[in-house]
Amino acid sequence: MRPLRAWIPWLAFGLLGLVAAPPMRSQEINPPFGFHWAEGQKQIAKIIDRAGARIVDKEVILGREAWTIEGLIQPALQRTILYFGTGKSLVEVELQYQHPDWDLVAYEEFLNGARQRLEARYGPAIVLAKDKKPEGDVMQTIVGYKWQEPSGSIQLFFFSAERNNDIYRSVSLHYRAG
Numbered sequence: 001m002r003p004l005r006a007w008i009p010w011l012a013f014g015l016l017g018l019v020a021a022p023p024m025r026s027q028e029i030n031p032p033f034g035f036h037w038a039e040g041q042k043q044i045a046k047i048i049d050r051a052g053a054r055i056v057d058k059e060v061i062l063g064r065e066a067w068t069i070e071g072l073i074q075p076a077l078q079r080t081i082l083y084f085g086t087g088k089s090l091v092e093v094e095l096q097y098q099h100p101d102w103d104l105v106a107y108e109e110f111l112n113g114a115r116q117r118l119e120a121r122y123g124p125a126i127v128l129a130k131d132k133k134p135e136g137d138v139m140q141t142i143v144g145y146k147w148q149e150p151s152g153s154i155q156l157f158f159f160s161a162e163r164n165n166d167i168y169r170s171v172s173l174h175y176r177a178g
Contacts, residue, residue, distance in 0.1 A: 027122050029153065037089075097172070152175065
């Protein structure tokens with residue numbers, strides 16, 4: 001075994017390489033499906049129509065107008081919710097994924113695959129939640145991650161609620177304007 005001082009030049013060289021490495025380039029976070037931040041409702045409605053999707057609900061959630069969209073094509077995508085800010089422009093896109101044939105393992109694989117793709121693009125995630133606890137007679141699980149860039153953020157969540165044979169599971173991806 002070499003003495004520690006024999007390793008010092010190699011350690012210094014390695015550390016110098018880390019310091020001299022260019023910083024990770026900031027990635028722009030844009031909404032999916034060809035939408036653009038601050039895009040108006042008329043333009044968004046045209047994109048939805050051209051995609052063959054449909055608006056199935058419009059409501060106000062926490063002071064923001066929200067449109068629920070069905071028919072945007074992506075594997076396991078159940079619905080998309082678009083949130084509009086005070087100027088009636090796009091500020092958030094929420095994608096909700098569910099599949100009736102998926103078990104817990106399939107949801108975990110989907111979540112982990114999405115997390116890995118996002119980490120490859122935006123770097124390590126901030127862990128927002130990892131919790132499993134009973135709420136009355138329902139066992140709830142939530143796992144959440146966040147990626148933040150100057151242009152916006154992405155949050156990825158897994159949620160599960162189980163009571164006996166009644167099971168609800170969902171993965172959601174939230175794109176938010178900066």
